[in-house]
Amino acid sequence: xxxxxxxxxxxxxxxxxxxxxxxxxxxxxxxxxxxxxxxxxxxxxxxxxxxxxxxxxxxxxxxxxxxxxxxxxxxxxxxxxxxxxxxxxxxxxxxxxxxxxxxxxxxxxxxxxxxxxxxxxxxxxxxxxxxxxxxxxxxxxxxxxxxxxxxxxxxxxxxxxxxxxxxxxxxxxxxxxxxxxxxxxxxxxxxxxxxxxxxxxxxxxxxxxxxxxxxxxxxxxxxxxxxxxxxxxxxxxxxxxxxxxxxxxxxxxxxxxxxxxxxxxxxxxxxxxxxxxx
Amino acid sequence: xxxxxxxxxxxxxxxxxxxxxxxxxxxxxxxxxxxxxxxxxxxxxxxxxxxxxxxxxxxxxxxxxxxxxxxxxxxxxxxxxxxxxxxxxxxxxxxxxxxxxxxxxxxxxxxxxxxxxxxxxxxxxxxxxxxxxxxxxxxxxxxxxxxxxxxxxxxxxxxxxxxxxxxxxxxxxxxxxxxxxxxxxxxxxxxxxxxxxxxxxxxxxxxxxxxxxxxxxxxxxxxxxxxxxxxxxxxxxxxxxxxxxxxxxxxxxxxxxxxxxxxxxxxxxxxxxxxxxxxxxxxxxxxxxxxxxxxxxxxxxxxxxxxxxxxxxxxxxxxxxxxxxxxxxxxxxxxxxxxxxxxxxxxxxxxxxxxxxxxxxxxxxxxxxxxxxxxxxxxxxxxxxxxxxxxxxxxxxxxxxxxxxxxxxxxxxxxxxxxxxxxxxxxxxxxxxxxxxxxxxxxxxxxxxxxxxxxxxxxxxxxxxxxxxxxxxxxxxxxxxxxxxxxxxxxxxx
Ligand SMILES: Cc1cc2nc3c(=O)[nH]c(=O)nc-3n(C[C@H](O)[C@H](O)[C@H](O)COP(=O)(O)OP(=O)(O)OC[C@H]3O[C@@H](n4cnc5c(N)ncnc54)[C@H](O)[C@@H]3O)c2cc1C
Ligand code: SF4
Ligand code: FES
Numbered sequence: 001x002x003x004x005x006x007x008x009x010x011x012x013x014x015x016x017x018x019x020x021x022x023x024x025x026x027x028x029x030x031x032x033x034x035x036x037x038x039x040x041x042x043x044x045x046x047x048x049x050x051x052x053x054x055x056x057x058x059x060x061x062x063x064x065x066x067x068x069x070x071x072x073x074x075x076x077x078x079x080x081x082x083x084x085x086x087x088x089x090x091x092x093x094x095x096x097x098x099x100x101x102x103x104x105x106x107x108x109x110x111x112x113x114x115x116x117x118x119x120x121x122x123x124x125x126x127x128x129x130x131x132x133x134x135x136x137x138x139x140x141x142x143x144x145x146x147x148x149x150x151x152x153x154x155x156x157x158x159x160x161x162x163x164x165x166x167x168x169x170x171x172x173x174x175x176x177x178x179x180x181x182x183x184x185x186x187x188x189x190x191x192x193x194x195x196x197x198x199x200x201x202x203x204x205x206x207x208x209x210x211x212x213x214x215x216x217x218x219x220x221x222x223x224x225x226x227x228x229x230x231x232x233x234x235x236x237x238x239x240x241x242x243x244x245x246x247x248x249x250x251x252x253x254x255x256x257x258x259x260x261x262x263x264x265x266x267x268x269x270x271x272x273x274x275x276x277x278x
Numbered sequence: 279x280x281x282x283x284x285x286x287x288x289x290x291x292x293x294x295x296x297x298x299x300x301x302x303x304x305x306x307x308x309x310x311x312x313x314x315x316x317x318x319x320x321x322x323x324x325x326x327x328x329x330x331x332x333x334x335x336x337x338x339x340x341x342x343x344x345x346x347x348x349x350x351x352x353x354x355x356x357x358x359x360x361x362x363x364x365x366x367x368x369x370x371x372x373x374x375x376x377x378x379x380x381x382x383x384x385x386x387x388x389x390x391x392x393x394x395x396x397x398x399x400x401x402x403x404x405x406x407x408x409x410x411x412x413x414x415x416x417x418x419x420x421x422x423x424x425x426x427x428x429x430x431x432x433x434x435x436x437x438x439x440x441x442x443x444x445x446x447x448x449x450x451x452x453x454x455x456x457x458x459x460x461x462x463x464x465x466x467x468x469x470x471x472x473x474x475x476x477x478x479x480x481x482x483x484x485x486x487x488x489x490x491x492x493x494x495x496x497x498x499x500x501x502x503x504x505x506x507x508x509x510x511x512x513x514x515x516x517x518x519x520x521x522x523x524x525x526x527x528x529x530x531x532x533x534x535x536x537x538x539x540x541x542x543x544x545x546x547x548x549x550x551x552x553x554x555x556x557x558x559x560x561x562x563x564x565x566x567x568x569x570x571x572x573x574x575x576x577x578x579x580x581x582x583x584x585x586x587x588x589x590x591x592x593x594x595x596x597x598x599x600x601x602x603x604x605x606x607x608x609x610x611x612x613x614x615x616x617x618x619x620x621x622x623x624x625x626x627x628x629x630x631x632x633x634x635x636x637x638x639x640x641x642x643x644x645x646x647x648x649x650x651x652x653x654x655x656x657x658x659x660x661x662x663x664x665x666x667x668x669x670x671x672x673x674x675x676x677x678x679x680x681x682x683x684x685x686x687x688x689x690x691x692x693x694x695x696x697x698x699x700x701x702x703x704x705x706x707x708x709x710x711x712x713x714x715x716x717x718x719x720x721x722x723x724x725x726x727x728x729x730x731x732x733x734x735x736x737x738x739x740x741x742x743x744x745x746x747x748x749x750x751x752x753x754x755x756x757x758x759x760x761x762x763x764x765x766x767x768x769x770x771x772x
Contacts, residue, residue, distance in 0.1 A: 023526050040483045042577055044585040069585045085483045087520040217571050217586070220481050220522060221708055222548035224565035234552060234559060239710065253559055256661035260561050261587040 002083040005059055010141040013065045014109060015075045016051070017083075022058030024050070024088045030120035031094030031211065031243055033113070035219045036062070037085040038073040046070045047216045047238075049113035050089060060086075063112035063141070090219045091242050094209075098125040099183040103175055104150075105131045105168050105197050107189020111142045113211055113242075114188045118149055121186075127151045129175065129182070133168035133189070137161035168193060169200045176204040184209065187246060191255045198246035210246035212237050214258060228254050281641075284321035284337055291318060291342035298349055307349065313417060315350045318343040320429055320634075325641040329611050332495045332579055335638055336400075344433040348376040350414060351425045358411035359427060365391045365757045369408060369427055376430060385438025388431060393464045393760070396502050398753050399432030401493060401601075403632045407753070422633070440505070442512045446473035451770045454479060454538040456523045456711065459487020460752045461544030461743025463506055464759030465766070466515050469542075472767045476515045477538075481522040484575060487546055488744075489752070491575040492567070494605050496612070497635070500574075524714035533738060540738045540766045543726065544759060547705040547744035553597065557655030558701070562589065562663035566598070566606040566702035573609050591615040591698035595666045597652055598622065598702035599629040604636060606700045607644045618644045619694060621668055623651045623684050649673070649684060653691050655699055665693040705749045723748060732762030740766055 006018040024034060028050050035045040046068070052061035066075035077083065094117050102121045106114045111132060122128045130150040134140045135158045147153050154171045155163025164171070168189070175182055185208040187197035194210045201208045214226040214237045221239040228235055229250035235241065294316065301307065321337040322328075328335055339347065351373040359369045367388055375384035388395045408427045409415060415424030452475035455462045462478060470476045484490055486503045511517060523529060523545075532538045550565035552558050569588070572578040576586035594615045596607040599622035610618045620639070622629060625648045629636055640646070649671040658664040670690035673682035707724035719727040719735035725748050732740040742758030744750055 023521075027526060037483055039585070042580070042583045042585060044576060044587075045483070085520045087481065087483075087522060087526075089525055090522070217568055217576065218482065218548075220548065221710060222550070223568035223571050224550045224552070225568040227559060229559050234554075250559075253661060256561050257559070260589065 002086050004077055004079050004081050004083065007077070007079050010063065011139050013067060014063065014139075014141055015066060016061060016063045017074070017077070018059050018061050019083055019086070020058060021060045021086055021088075022055075024086065025053040025058050025060050026055045028053050028060065028089035029093035030096060030116040031113075032089035032091045033242060034060070034062070034086050034088030034090060035216060036070070036074065036083060038070050038077075038083065040084050043073075043084075044070055045085075045087070045217065045219070047090070047213060047219065047242075049116075049211075051112045051115050053116075063109065065109045087219060090238055092240065094120060094243060096120045096124045100126065101129065101180070101182045101184075102126040103129045103131065103172065103182040103185045105172055105185060105187040105189070106133065106146075107168055107187075107193035108134050108139055109141065110187075110189030110193070110211075111140075111146065113213075114186065115142055115145060115149075117186055117188075117211075118146070122149055126183075129154065131156065131168050131171050132163075133157065133193075134162075135159065167196070169196050172197060172200050176201055176206050181206050183207070186211075191251060191258065194246060194249075195251040195255075198249070198251070202247055208246040209243050210249060211242045212244060212249070212254065213242065214254065215260065228257075281322075281324050282319060283324070284340075287319055287321050288340045288342065291340055291346055294346050295342040298346060302349070309352050312350055312352055313414060315346060317350065317423055318347040318426060318429070320426075322638075325638075325643075328496065329642050330614075332612060334499050335496050338436055339429055339433045341433075341437070344376055344430060345379070347426050347430055348373050352413055354413050358413060359408040359425075362408040362411045364407060364751075364753045365760070367391050367408075367431075372434065373425070373427075373430060376434065381434055381438045384434040388434060392753075392756065393467055394460060394506060394752070394756055395431050396435035397460070397489065397498060397506070398756070399428050399430075399435050400498050400502075401632070401751075402428055402753050403751065404428035405633050440509070442509055443467065443471055445471055445513050448475070449473045449770070451475065451539045452477065452537065453766060453770075454523075454532045454536075454541045455544065456529075456541065457487060457544040457546055457743070457745075458485035458507070458517065459489060459544055459546050459743060459755060461546075461755035461759035461762075462487065462542065463510060464756045465542045465544060465742065465763040466510055467513065468760060468763030469766055470510070470513045470515050472770075474539075474767070474770055478510070478515060478517045479521040479523050480517065480519045482575065483519050485517050485519060487544075491571045492602070492605070494570065494574055494609055496608065497605065522710070524711045529711070529715045529718075529736070529739065539770060540740065542732070542759070542762050542766060543711065543734070543739065543741040543745055544743045544755070545708065545711055545745045547749040548708040549706040549724075550701070551704045551706055552701055553652060553703060555652060555654050557657055557663070560655055560657040560663045560699075561661050562591075562697055563655060563699045563701065566596075566602045566700050567705070569606055569700050570602070570609060573613070579609075579613060588613065589698060593617045593696040594619065594698045594700060595652070595694060595696045596620045596700045596702055598704070599624065599631060600702065600704065601631045601635060602704070603700075603702035604631045604639050606702050608635075608639055608642060610698070610700065611642050611644065615698070619647055619696070620644055621647045621650050621652060621666070621694075623649070623671060624681075625649060625673070628681060647694075651684070651686065652699075656693065663697055663699055665695045666699055667691050667693050705744075707745055707748065711745075730761070731765035732758055733765060738769075
């Protein structure tokens with residue numbers, strides 16, 4: 001039983017839950033994710049990164065934005081309720097090594113998957129700079145956690161309501177222009193942000209890893225629904241990823257594939273909202 | 279093609295049976311008389327009606343039909359049909375039991391060698407197995423006029439009653455089964471029967487393997503698979519879903535940390551092959567596995583209730599000629615596609631799909647394009663499929679297998695307008711388990727290497743089904759599950 005031990009609301013739409021999952025907590029490594037299902041009869045399976053875990057106590061933490069049918073229902077679960085199905089840990093773990101200076105660029109909810117990666121990078125002896133960006137102050141998550149972890153934390157918002165008024169790419173560019181540019185950039189956030197991050201680092205030839213969040217069904221490499229084009233080749237995000245060399249990823253194609261079911265999902269969200277607010 | 283209603287098939291069979299019954303009460307039939315008995319047609323839903331529902335297409339024989347069909351069997355001494363059956367079911371003996379109206383007796387005969395007759399009776403390619411060498415078909419020079427062994431098997435399975443097999447006293451040993459398809463179900467039942475503890479680990483949220491995520495409801499009702507799994511659970515088999523061996527826990531963990539005495543791997547062939555042509559990652563291109571999983575397992579066809587979406591295609595191209603391709607094409611029909619095209623490199627006679635499924639697809643309006651092969655998939659400005667370009671082929675010199683090899687006709691390409699492409703050209707072995715278990719020897723195609731009994735290169739680990747054979751059939755997977763179970767039971771004795 002994946003009982004919810006703790007539930008918090010991090011921002012208007014973002015929730016953090018701590019759930020019992022001893023085997024996953026034991027096996028997981030940074031960069032891995034799970035597939036979550038709220039209804040095992042008619043529900044869909046959605047990928048969520050494991051944001052934190054404690055193998056000893058047997059729990060994992062999931063952070064999600066309540067924007068679709070499944071995440072809204074997940075958000076409606078309370079402490080003591082159980083998540084019906086969690087499969088994982090899935091995906092290839094982050095390749096962690098001591099490289100020197102690692103810059104972690106997080107956009108919005110991207111801070112959630114970044115946290116364990118930044119932790120692992122730090123533990124491996126890297127200097128870690130975290131660029132934490134969001135549209136506005138209310139959408140920033142994990143600021144305290146990131147601050148206590150990072151050697152440097154750069155906070156940016158689109159509207160300047162917190163930290164510097166800038167897009168994440170601005171401080172990223174400055175870091176790349178510095179006399180000793182980063183040894184590695186990890187960028188996680190909305191596809192469009194990752195795309196711009198990659199374009200920012202490309203001229204400086206700074207290696208940039210992105211973590212992709214595509215549509216998934218099985219998460220085991222069986223369906224091919226999560227496939228992306230990387231360096232002209234088809235790769236499966238659930239098996240070969242979720243992390244890839246950002247300079248090789250065909251973001252245009254990925255973003256279009258992500259939109260495949262847009263109209264149907266909008267309909268789902270609509271019914272869900274009606275169902276939620278009496 | 280004309281459709282005969284089930285009611286009139288039953289009427290007809292009633293008449294045939296009553297005259298046969300009188301004849302039989304007078305004196306035994308001669309072979310010639312038996313050969314003259316008309317083959318019983320399978321009652322099926324009207325093609326126009328079934329295009330719009332997911333219900334099973336065929337209804338199964340009426341009792342009168344089964345009785346008439348059983349009398350077509352010549353009870354051959356040499357029974358060539360048995361040699362054609364991958365698990366050597368004693369076919370004439372079970373058919374004789376039908377003649378005696380002893381359906382549970384007939385089921386008992388089948389159960390001596392097969393565990394899943396309600397499933398195999400529906401999905402086995404009988405025309406290339408037991409019915410291929412059947413004396414009746416040979417005499418009539420048409421394997422499709424053989425005794426309808428598969429339909430009789432299904433009749434028996436559906437009418438023979440059910441019972442939960444006896445389980446011997448607990449031995450205290452336990453076995454882990456990876457996967458829950460036909461190989462796994464069979465191994466689990468046979469091992470549990472001997473009193474060993476059995477845990478089935480399945481990655482999906484529902485057990486059944488391809489039987490639930492791949493083969494659609496209209497061909498194999500999920501209730502039938504569920505019943506098999508319920509039987510397992512009633513026998514005391516534990517089923518753990520949402521458990522991916524290799525990730526949630528490794529094979530080694532199961533043996534060394536969790537105390538399993540042996541392992542059977544029946545993880546199937548779940549790695550979709552793509553054509554590797556231009557445009558394959560456009561929006562609207564699916565592997566059949568994805569399309570079928572969305573529709574079957576995730577129930578996307580039930581738009582009212584399911585969360586998992588599926589695109590509603592208008593014009594579809596299905597690439598391939600096997601069962602998977604037929605299932606994908608017929609699913610698209612049921613999701614209201616206006617036009618479904620199957621594009622296949624060879625001709626109808628070479629199609630690996632079950633003959634009945636090809637017939638059914640045709641009745642449902644699927645259009646076949648033989649001797650055609652896709653060259654590339656073309657997209658519009660939004661990255662969405664708009665057409666597929668195909669190349670014409672002709673049959674050239676015979677290849678090593680004796681079949682005439684299709685060769686491309688240069689410059690013959692043309693476009694077919696479609697908005698959805700479903701790639702159904704087969705599956706390779708999923709590499710997850712083998713890459714996370716270096717001790718397991720695999721061949722160059724990624725299949726686990728196993729001996730006759732299913733024993734792998736790893737100590738205490740056996741394997742069977744598609745993960746060993748490459749994408750094959752339900753009956754072969756079942757047969758391998760049986761053999762491995764026997765070997766595991768023997769190994770656990772000592
Ligand atoms: C669409 C389709 C139609 C078909 N039609 C026919 C037909 O008409 N007749 C016929 O005879 N055959 C047919 N086949 C082939 C037949 O279904 C397969 O040969 C058969 O199911 C193989 O059985 P299996 O037990 O080896 O594995 P599968 O049925 O493939 O089951 C394997 C299971 O293992 C699970 N699994 C895999 N890896 C792991 C892991 N690491 N940990 C936990 N679980 C894991 C998978 O999720 C899956 O549920 C069809 C196949 C498809 C795809
Ligand atoms: S070969 Fe045909 S006729 Fe002969 S025993 Fe088998 S099923 Fe009956
Ligand atoms: S989600 Fe199905 S292959 Fe990746």
